[in-house]
Amino acid sequence: MNQISRREFLKMGASLAAMIGLGPLYAPALAEGLQEIVYGRVRILWLQGQSCTGCSVSLLDSASPGPVSLVTRYMSLAFHATLSAAQGQVAMDMIYQLVQKPGYVLIFEGAVPMGMPRASLVNDKPLEELLLPAVQNAGVVIAVGTCATYGGMPAAEGNPTGAASLRKFMEAKRLNTGNLLAVPNCPAPPESLVGSLAYYLKLGMPPKDPQFHRPTMFYSRSVHAECPRYHYYQNSQFASDFGDEHNCLFKLGCLGPISFSDCPRRQWNDRTNWCVRANSPCISCSSEYFCALKDVPFFRKGEAYRALKKTVNKSTESKSQGE
Amino acid sequence: MTIVKIDPLTRIEGHLKIETVMDTNTDSKFKEKFRVREARSTGLMFRGVEVLLQGRDPMDAQHIVQRICGVCPIAHGIASCMAQEVAYRTEATANGRLIQNLILVSDYIHSCFTHFYLLAALDFVNVKAILEYKGNDPKISGLKQWAQQELKDNRISPVAPFLPRYEGDYIENVDVNISLLAHYVQAFDMRALAYKMGCVFGGKMPHTMSLLPTGANVNVRVDDILSAKTKLEELITFINQVYLPDVALLAKSYPQYFKIGKGPEAFLCAGVFRESNYDMYIKPGVVINGALEEFNQEMITEDVRFSYYSSRSKMHPFESETKADPYKQGAYSWLKAPRYKRKAMQVGPAARLLVQYARKNNHEMCQLSDKLLEEIGGKPGDLNSAMGRHLARAVECKFIAERAMQWLDQLNPKEPSAKDFDLPETGIGYGCLEAPRGTLGHWLKIKNYVIENYQCVVPTTWNCSPRDDDGQPSAVEQSLEGTLVADAENPIEVGRVVRSFDPCIACSVH
Numbered sequence: 001m002n003q004i005s006r007r008e009f010l011k012m013g014a015s016l017a018a019m020i021g022l023g024p025l026y027a028p029a030l031a032e033g034l035q036e037i038v039y040g041r042v043r044i045l046w047l048q049g050q051s052c053t054g055c056s057v058s059l060l061d062s063a064s065p066g067p068v069s070l071v072t073r074y075m076s077l078a079f080h081a082t083l084s085a086a087q088g089q090v091a092m093d094m095i096y097q098l099v100q101k102p103g104y105v106l107i108f109e110g111a112v113p114m115g116m117p118r119a120s121l122v123n124d125k126p127l128e129e130l131l132l133p134a135v136q137n138a139g140v141v142i143a144v145g146t147c148a149t150y151g152g153m154p155a156a157e158g159n160p161t162g163a164a165s166l167r168k169f170m171e172a173k174r175l176n177t178g179n180l181l182a183v184p185n186c187p188a189p190p191e192s193l194v195g196s197l198a199y200y201l202k203l204g205m206p207p208k209d210p211q212f213h214r215p216t217m218f219y220s221r222s223v224h225a226e227c228p229r230y231h232y233y234q235n236s237q238f239a240s241d242f243g244d245e246h247n248c249l250f251k252l253g254c255l256g257p258i259s260f261s262d263c264p265r266r267q268w269n270d271r272t273n274w275c276v277r278a279n280s281p282c283i284s285c286s287s288e289y290f291c292a293l294k295d296v297p298f299f300r301k302g303e304a305y306r307a308l309k310k311t312v313n314k315s316t317e318s319k320s321q322g323e
Numbered sequence: 324m325t326i327v328k329i330d331p332l333t334r335i336e337g338h339l340k341i342e343t344v345m346d347t348n349t350d351s352k353f354k355e356k357f358r359v360r361e362a363r364s365t366g367l368m369f370r371g372v373e374v375l376l377q378g379r380d381p382m383d384a385q386h387i388v389q390r391i392c393g394v395c396p397i398a399h400g401i402a403s404c405m406a407q408e409v410a411y412r413t414e415a416t417a418n419g420r421l422i423q424n425l426i427l428v429s430d431y432i433h434s435c436f437t438h439f440y441l442l443a444a445l446d447f448v449n450v451k452a453i454l455e456y457k458g459n460d461p462k463i464s465g466l467k468q469w470a471q472q473e474l475k476d477n478r479i480s481p482v483a484p485f486l487p488r489y490e491g492d493y494i495e496n497v498d499v500n501i502s503l504l505a506h507y508v509q510a511f512d513m514r515a516l517a518y519k520m521g522c523v524f525g526g527k528m529p530h531t532m533s534l535l536p537t538g539a540n541v542n543v544r545v546d547d548i549l550s551a552k553t554k555l556e557e558l559i560t561f562i563n564q565v566y567l568p569d570v571a572l573l574a575k576s577y578p579q580y581f582k583i584g585k586g587p588e589a590f591l592c593a594g595v596f597r598e599s600n601y602d603m604y605i606k607p608g609v610v611i612n613g614a615l616e617e618f619n620q621e622m623i624t625e626d627v628r629f630s631y632y633s634s635r636s637k638m639h640p641f642e643s644e645t646k647a648d649p650y651k652q653g654a655y656s657w658l659k660a661p662r663y664k665r666k667a668m669q670v671g672p673a674a675r676l677l678v679q680y681a682r683k684n685n686h687e688m689c690q691l692s693d694k695l696l697e698e699i700g701g702k703p704g705d706l707n708s709a710m711g712r713h714l715a716r717a718v719e720c721k722f723i724a725e726r727a728m729q730w731l732d733q734l735n736p737k738e739p740s741a742k743d744f745d746l747p748e749t750g751i752g753y754g755c756l757e758a759p760r761g762t763l764g765h766w767l768k769i770k771n772y773v774i775e776n777y778q779c780v781v782p783t784t785w786n787c788s789p790r791d792d793d794g795q796p797s798a799v800e801q802s803l804e805g806t807l808v809a810d811a812e813n814p815i816e817v818g819r820v821v822r823s824f825d826p827c828i829a830c831s832v833h
Binding site: 043048049050051052053054055056057058060061062063066067068076077078079080081082083084085086087088090091092094097098101111113116118119120121122123124152153154156157158159160161163186187241242243245268269270272273274275276277278279280283285291294297298299301302303305306309 | 328329330331332333334335336337338340367368369370371372374375377378379380381382383386387390391392393394396437441442445450462478479480483484485486487488489508511512514515518519522523524525526527528529530532533535540541542631647649650657739740741743746748771772773814818829
């Protein structure tokens with residue numbers, strides 16, 4: 001492992017510290033945190049429930065540390081369904097062996113089908129039977145992505161499987177949520193996951209909000225407040241159609257004001273781009289409101305049609321009543 | 324008779340179980356002890372996305388359906404846009420089509436690299452060869468030292484995620500192993516680069532933001548074109564110099580896999596990459612027992628006799644429903660069983676390529692495939708096999724990446740990427756195209772300006788479905804029948820066949 005020098009760790013620690021907004025003083029500590037992931041003192045067990053694997057895909061698009069180092073060295077990935085060579089009974093044996101030795105990091109992706117346990121099966125048994133001991137014996141539990149944090153898309157209005165967040169699952173099983181960390185967004189950004197993990201390993205549990213357990217360093221400021229188009233909002237200059245490169249997207253349906261995430265600064269895919277720069281209104285993928293209600297669509301275009309229909313219906317009703 | 328179950332079948336997307344019944348192999352020509360008599364494919368996870376969509380704004384669909392799958396979200400997003408375009412009686416703009424193609428190409432390339440290196444390669448490459456590495460490439464010797472350290476520390480699961488694994492006939496040549504491992508490492512960066520290229524137009528990947536019926540939110544900017552071009556050039560170099568040669572090398576190392584994993588002689592392709600509103604780069608078509616016919620979405624029905632649903636069976640997706648019944652007697656999978664003219668079809672890159680052959684389309688693509696097949700003494704029919712699927716995927720990847728260069732040149736910064744459209748009070752529409760894993764269709768019905776019914780028939784639903792109402796097994800189930808297995812405790816051969824289809828279970832159940 002002498003391929004990665006102390007100097008490199010410090011460099012990465014510094015870029016992490018800057019990203020988290022901690023200042024250079026914390027760089028050495030974070031560098032040591034990274035080193036701990038590298039040297040594999042902490043094993044990581046990655047389980048999936050009602051997930052789309054998007055968060056795993058996103059993690060592997062990580063830029064610094066890069067994906068290779070992340071998987072082969074930074075993260076001691078004891079089991080991950082998409083990456084592990086182990087399969088079938090070999091895989092199950094390994095998972096159970098790991099769960100019997102407390103202290104590992106559990107990363108959980110997806111929602112838990114609490115209303116329909118058979119909607120997520122592992123080795124012919126409901127996921128809950130594996131998830132319960134896995135959560136109980138973990139040193140820290142990280143809910144990765146919006147599904148694991150709030151229930152997300154599977155828990156949208158209508159929710160046929162009773163899909164719920166990992167937090168709700170833990171509360172229902174009367175487990176202590178003190179060691180729960182949640183890293184939302186759809187998918188979860190690799191920076192927030194790796195950053196939270198490194199912070200935890202070196203400095204302990206990062207400050208988090210009491211309701212959803214999100215680390216405040218990534219999830220306390222709204223997309224709206226940090227949006228480069230914020231001044232257009234203040235000047236009431238609103239885009240009226242898609243494809244507007246300058247004006248505020250609020251009236252098209254942008255949900256930036258209720259979305260707490262560092263997207264404008266962090267951006268996506270190694271700072272290549274982000275939603276608003278691509279003229280796309282924020283659909284609040286970081287919040288508990290994501291997909292939640294049928295009456296709150298992503299775009300407001302349809303609202304006008306439906307409102308118009310209601311008024312027309314009302315006026316015809318009153319007319320017919322008048323007659 | 325031995326029953327062999329692989330659950331979880333890892334290194335695919337999602338929760339899949341494969342259960343096989345094996346007999347003792349009596350054919351003395353082969354040294355393997357077991358032969359698969361029959362197989363059952365079971366998808367184990369359900370969310371009910373089609374149910375959630377009912378009563379929602381139709382324009383929510385292109386974002387919600389992307390969440391069906393984090394590996395191939397773009398194809399879902401575009402299928403939804405196409406279905407909406409039909410329902411809104413409008414069509415895509417030229418820039419819009421090109422941008423959608425480019426984001427989709429980025430997802431295709433990402434998918435190809437992920438599938439071959441991260442998912443499938445570990446069935447063939449002997450990871451332990453790394454311990455014998457004597458060269459001085461810093462990345463590989465770093466890996467070697469890490470593996471040595473892990474083994475020395477005597478951990479619970481040393482060298483995870485590469486070990487433990489099934490034992491079997493891995494590649495013996497050390498140099499081949501090491502070269503493939505080095506490329507495994509490189510592929511991680513390359514797949515991230517593929518998504519960066521898509522992100523230039525999509526805003527973020529996976530689950531892109533800029534897809535819109537008629538095109539995209541994002542405007543064409545010259546700096547974006549250049550940025551995407553730089554990335555695409557690097558990707559094409561990797562495809563030509565590393566990915567394609569690696570697949571050819573693996574094909575030569577395991578020529579027997581051109582005879583293993585043969586699926587039904589029924590191939591479906593809905594076409595993909597819109598060149599105009601009436602023409603696609605990969606042309607649609609259906610080939611059943613060698614006979615070519617036009618693709619017609621009306622021929623599709625969905626059966627649920629062996630699926631955990633109490634919905635009506637044999638329905639066309641416009642009329643299909645999704646009523647979960649998790650304790651249904653006799654059912655064994657969350658996947659429905661889609662059939663085309665009542666036949667179990669095979670979809671994916673091999674099916675697409677065989678349809679192109681039959682249509683005499685994309686000559687260069689077929690020529691390269693012929694050349695590679697000749698080297699191992701094969702013919703186009705051999706593409707219907709475990710190794711054939713890998714070969715077809717790599718050949719297609721090269722040509723769509725090169726074609727994407729031309730799409731970048733066709734983008735016009737002076738034209739808009741989308742156009743205005745009216746939302747209808749009622750309407751119906753469908754969108755069919757090829758996702759990286761095969762034929763994808765979305766069917767949409769609108770009433771009172773909201774979604775009345777939404778149904779998806781997805782590539783892996785075709786390939787990995789359970790039996791249909793007539794008892795006909797799916798492509799994966801058929802392709803496993805007759806597979807020879809050396810050791811029932813280490814059924815590595817079964818994994819190789821299943822993985823050649825690149826199953827995606829989150830997609831297939833949704």
